[in-house]
Amino acid sequence: MTPPGDGAVELGSLVKRYGTAAAVDGLSLTAARGAVTALLGPNGAGKTTTIEICEGFRRADAGTVRVLGLDPVADARALKPRVGVMPQSGGVPGTARAGEFLKLVASFHATPLDPDALLARLGLTEHARTPFRRLSGGQQQRLSLAVAVVGRPELVFLDEPTTGLDPQARHATWELVEGLRAAGASVVLTTHNMDEAERLADRVVIVDHGRVVAEGTPVELTGAERQLRFRARPGLGLEELISALPAGSAAKESPAGHYLIEADVRPELLATVTAWCASHGVLTEDLRIERRTLEDVFLELTGRELRP
Numbered sequence: 001m002t003p004p005g006d007g008a009v010e011l012g013s014l015v016k017r018y019g020t021a022a023a024v025d026g027l028s029l030t031a032a033r034g035a036v037t038a039l040l041g042p043n044g045a046g047k048t049t050t051i052e053i054c055e056g057f058r059r060a061d062a063g064t065v066r067v068l069g070l071d072p073v074a075d076a077r078a079l080k081p082r083v084g085v086m087p088q089s090g091g092v093p094g095t096a097r098a099g100e101f102l103k104l105v106a107s108f109h110a111t112p113l114d115p116d117a118l119l120a121r122l123g124l125t126e127h128a129r130t131p132f133r134r135l136s137g138g139q140q141q142r143l144s145l146a147v148a149v150v151g152r153p154e155l156v157f158l159d160e161p162t163t164g165l166d167p168q169a170r171h172a173t174w175e176l177v178e179g180l181r182a183a184g185a186s187v188v189l190t191t192h193n194m195d196e197a198e199r200l201a202d203r204v205v206i207v208d209h210g211r212v213v214a215e216g217t218p219v220e221l222t223g224a225e226r227q228l229r230f231r232a233r234p235g236l237g238l239e240e241l242i243s244a245l246p247a248g249s250a251a252k253e254s255p256a257g258h259y260l261i262e263a264d265v266r267p268e269l270l271a272t273v274t275a276w277c278a279s280h281g282v283l284t285e286d287l288r289i290e291r292r293t294l295e296d297v298f299l300e301l302t303g304r305e306l307r308p
C-alpha cells in the first residue's frame with residue numbers, strides 16, 4: 001500500500017459532469033510511484049476524462065486531484081517538465097517533422113533521452129523527416145509515445161498507447177513501458193487489451209460508469225481458483241465423472257466435445273479425471289489447467305451488453 005500523500009496520482013471522490021451526465025462520478029484511486037497502473041473500463045466509462053483531469057487539460061467539478069503531490073492546474077508549470085503525456089490522438093502539430101519535433105521537445109528537458117536512439121527504438125528512423133500528418137496512424141502513435149517519454153518524466157500518462165499498433169510496435173511499446181518502470185518512473189495507462197494489462201500492470205483499476213468497480217494486482221483480480229479444460233469425443237457421461245470428483249465440483253460440455261471442470265484443481269483431481277477417461281477409452285486432447293483471465297473478470301464485473 002502506498003502511504004497517503006505519497007502516490008504518483010491521488011484522486012479522491014472525483015466528479016466531472018458534461019451537462020447533467022456524470023462522466024466521472026465519485027472516482028477515487030491511488031497510482032503508486034514507480035509502478036505501472038492500468039485503467040480498464042468499457043467505452044465511455046470515464047477513463048480519458050479522468051486522465052485528462054490528471055494532465056490538467058480538464059477541471060473536475062468536485063473531488064481532489066494530486067499529481068506528484070501537486071495540483072495539475074495550479075501547479076501546471078512545475079509539473080510540465082516532470083510529467084509525460086501521450087493523448088489518445090496526436091498531440092503533435094500536423095506539419096511538424098517527426099525527428100525535428102522530437103528534438104525540439106527533448107531540448108526543453110534537462111536530461112532527455114537521445115531522440116535519434118528513441119526514433120530507432122520505435123522504428124521511426126526512416127520517417128524522421130516526414131511531417132506528422134503524413135505518418136500512418138501507427139507511426140503517429142509511436143511518435144506521440146516518443147514525445148511523451150523523451151524528457152525522462154517521473155510520471156507518464158499513456159491513453160490507449162497500443163490501440164491499432166501492429167504486433168511489432170506493440171511489443172516495442174511494452175518494452176519501453178517496462179524500461180520506464182525499471183528506471184523508476186510511474187506509468188498510468190488506459191487499455192482495452194487485457195493481455196497488455198496482465199503483462200504490464202502492477203495494479204489494475206477497473207472503472208465503469210465513472211467509478212472504480214474493482215482494483216488490485218492482476219493476480220488478486222483473477223483469483224487463485226483454477227479450472228481444468230480438455231477436448232474429447234462429444235457426449236461423455238459427465239454425471240458419472242462428477243460423482244468420481246470431490247463434492248462441490250462441477251463439469252460441463254460446451255460446445256460439444258469441449259469440457260470444463262470447475263473444482264479444487266489438485267494433482268489427485270487431475271489423476272482422477274485422466275484415470276476416468278482412460279477407463280472409458282477416452283483420449284483427452286488439449287488438457288490444460290488455467291486460471292480465470294482478466295478478461296473473464298472484466299466481463300463479469302462490467303457485463304456483456306454493448307455500451308451506447
Ligand SMILES: Nc1ncnc2c1ncn2[C@@H]1O[C@H](COP(=O)(O)OP(=O)(O)OP(=O)(O)O)[C@@H](O)[C@H]1O
Pocket residue numbers: 018023041042043044045046047048049050
Ligand atoms: N467534451 C465532452 N462533452 C460531452 N461529453 C463528453 C465529452 N467528453 C467525454 N464525454 C462523455 O463522457 C463519457 C466518458 O467519456 P471518456 O472519453 O472519459 O470515456 P473512456 O472511458 O475514455 O472511453 P473509451 O474507452 O471509449 O475511450 C462518455 O459518455 C462521453 O460521451
